[in-house]
Amino acid sequence: MRGGGGGMDDDERVGHAQIPNSFGHELRACLRCRLVKTYDQFRENGCENCPFLDMDKDRDNVVSCTTANFTGIISLMDPTRSWAARWLRIGRFIPGCYTLAVSEELPEEYQGMCQDNNVQYFPPKRP
Structure with a gap:
């Protein structure tokens, strides 16, 4: 994975992310x-x-x-062409299900891992 956008290069790209196999209380969202x-x-x-x-x-x-604390879910089939994906800053990620918003920040040590891998991290917007 390279570049500041945090997306995958074409030769590293997986077809799509796993779709949740349940929509109950066990759903979680990646903080990055x-x-x-x-x-x-x-x-x-x-x-x-x-x-x-x-x-x-x-x-x-x-x-x-x-x-487990997130707001809404959007399913993206073609993130590169979706205005919603661009608006949510997820247009360079692979197709899958994403949350509209998380309220927690990625812990600092993991933010450092993002920097070490040249991957941008955008903390959640504060109201």
Whole structure:
């Protein structure tokens, strides 16, 4: 993964992110890219946009890098052509389900991991 946008290069791109297999209380959103999946899906496969967060290797990273507190869900089939994806700053991520907003920030140590991987992190906007 390269570049400031945080998206994947064409040769690294996965077809799409896992779609949540349940829409109950077990849904979580990545604090960096806002991808929405279940806790178990993050634990088993990590975040397709943020593999450097190693959520599939360390259960604590899933808890630290995701939240159950988010607002709304949008499904994107072609983020590069979606005005909503551009407005939400997720137009360079892979197709999948995303939250409209999270209220928590990614912990500082993980923000450092973003910097180390030349990936931009945008903290949530404050009301």
